[in-house]
Amino acid sequence: VLAVANELGYSPSALGQGLVTRSSRIIGVIVGDIVDPYFAEIASGVESTAGTSGYITMVCTADRRTATELAHVRALGEYRAAGIVFAGSGYADHRGSEALARAVAQAREAGSVVVSVAPREFPSVSIGYDNRTAAYDVTDYVISLGHRDIRFVQGPAGLITSKARLEGFQAAMRDAELDAQRLLPGGFAFESGLEAASTMLSAGNLPDAVIAINDEVAIGVLTGLRHAGVEVPERVSVAGIDDTRPARFVELTTVSVPLRDLGVAAASVILAGVDAPVADAVLPHRLVPRRTTARRDR
Amino acid sequence: VLAVANELGYSPSALGQGLVTRSSRIIGVIVGDIVDPYFAEIASGVESTAGTSGYITMVCTADRRTATELAHVRALGEYRAAGIVFAGSGYADHRGSEALARAVAQAREAGSVVVSVAPREFPSVSIGYDNRTAAYDVTDYVISLGHRDIRFVQGPAGLITSKARLEGFQAAMRDAELDAQRLLPGGFAFESGLEAASTMLSAGNLPDAVIAINDEVAIGVLTGLRHAGVEVPERVSVAGIDDTRPARFVELTTVSVPLRDLGVAAASVILAGVDAPVADAVLPHRLVPRRTTARRDR
DNA sequence: TTGTAAGCGTTATCAT
C-alpha cells in the first residue's frame, strides 16, 4: 500500500495538514526592502535555520510602510504561519499602527510566534542590538582619530532606528564636548549619501569626517566626495553602520551588526514554539575600522 | 451578520480555501542566494507584481544546489503554489536533476505554473536574456577601447550561465583575433575577484583589462588591484556583468541585465494562469560604460 | 435569490 503510494509520488498536502493542526510550517519575515543587504542578511539567517527544520520561509517586502506590513501580517495569519518576524523598525509616531498592533495580537492569539528584530511599537519577542551604542561607538572612534568637525547624515524621518542612531552620535559628540548639531537630511539609500556630499561640497566648508546612518549612505558620501576630487580618508574620513557586504567592497569603516545572527535567533525562537520560555535578547556589535577613516594630521 | 463578522476580526482561512480549490495564492521563487543582489532584484520584481494582485511570495534559498532546489519544489508543491519561478541557472552536467525534473513535472500537473528566468534543464516557461551576447558586448566594448591582453574571470564551474558568458567573451575575442584563452578560475563572490587579482599580481604580468563573470567578482578584482597600488582604469580596465547596485557604488563598467523585469515578467505569467497562452521571452540588456574602464594609450 | 450539503486531504478520536 505504502509502496504504491511512493511509486505514485504521493506527498501529503500541507494545506490539509495545516487546516486540521491550525498551523503551518511557514515562517514569514517582513522586511522593508529585500534588495537592501541589511534585510537580505536577516532573511538569510531566518531561512537557513528554518530550512534545516523543514520550515519554509516567506519573505514579504513592506516598502517600509506600516500599511503594507499590516497586509502581510494578515496574509501570514491566513496561512496560519508558525511565526512572523519583523525585520524593520517601526515609526516613532505610531501612525496607523493601532491596526497593525491589533493584527499582530490576533496572530499571536491564533498561535503564531511573533518576534521583532528591531524596535517595534507592539508586544512581541524582541531580539535586537543596541543601535544607540553602535552609533556611539563609531562616532567615538572617529573622534579618537582627532577629528572635531564631524557631520551626521540622518536616516528616514520618524523611524525609531534613525532616532536611536542619531542619539548615539550626539551623545558621543557631547561627551567629547563637540558640536552635535551638524546634521544632514538623509535616508537609507546611496542617493542620499550623494546628495549629502554635494550639499557639503557646495557649502564650501568640508568637515573632518562624516558618519552616515548606514553603509549605503556612507558609500554615497564617499563616492560623491571622491568624484569631486576630495581625498578620502586623507582629507575627509567617512564611516557607516551595519557592515553589509558592500562595505567590504569599498573598505568602509563601519560597525558590524549581527544581522545574520538576528535572523538565526528569531527563527530559533519560533522553532522552539509558542509555549517555550521567551527570552528577549540583545546581540553584540563590533567596530570595524577599515580604510575610509584616518587620523587627522592637519 | 457580516458586520458582526468584521467587528470580530474574521479573516478567511487561506488553508481552507486552498484545500478545496487545490491551489493557493502563493508564488515561490527559488534563488541561489538571497543576499546576492542579482537574486534579490529578481525576487523583488516577482514580489512587487504578485503583491498587487494579492499573491504572497515565498523566497527560497537553494545555495545553488540542485538537491536543495528539489526540496523547495516539493515544499512549494505541498502548499499548492500557484507558481514557482526558478531564478538561478542549472548545471550543464545535469547532476541529480532527473529527480528535480520529475518534481517539476509533478508540480505542473498539479496546476502550478513554473517559469525559469535562467537556462534550465527541465520544461518550463522560460523568460530570460542573452547571457552570451551580454558578455560579448562588454568584451567588444573593452576591445574597442584599444585593449589587447584581456583576461576573463570565470564563474562557478558547470553552471550554464557561466558557460554562456564565457562563450560570449571568447567569441568577441576571437572576432577581434585576440587570445581568448586567458582565463582565471572564479566564482560569483567578491573573494574570487580578490584571488584573481592576486594571481595576476604575483604572476607579474598585468593585462590591459579584465572582465569578470559578474559585478561582485569584478569589484573584487578592482579592490585587489587598487589595494596593490595598480591604478584602475589608468593602468588596467575592469568590467563586470549584471549592473547590480554595488556596481554603481564603485562606478563599475558593466552591462545592465533586466533583473527586476525578469521577476515582473515571471510573476505576470503566473498571474495569467495555467491556461493562458505561454510565451517565452528574451529581454534586452544594455551596456553601461562607467569609470573603471578607459582607453588604452600606451 | 437564499439555503443546504458534500467534499477537499489531513489528523485525531473513538470503537473495535
Add this chain to the structure above:
DNA sequence: ATGATAACGCTTACAA
C-alpha cells in the same frame, strides 16, 4: 494495535 469516522474551514453545486 487497527480501522473507521468526525472535524478542520472553506467553496461550490444543487435544491428550494
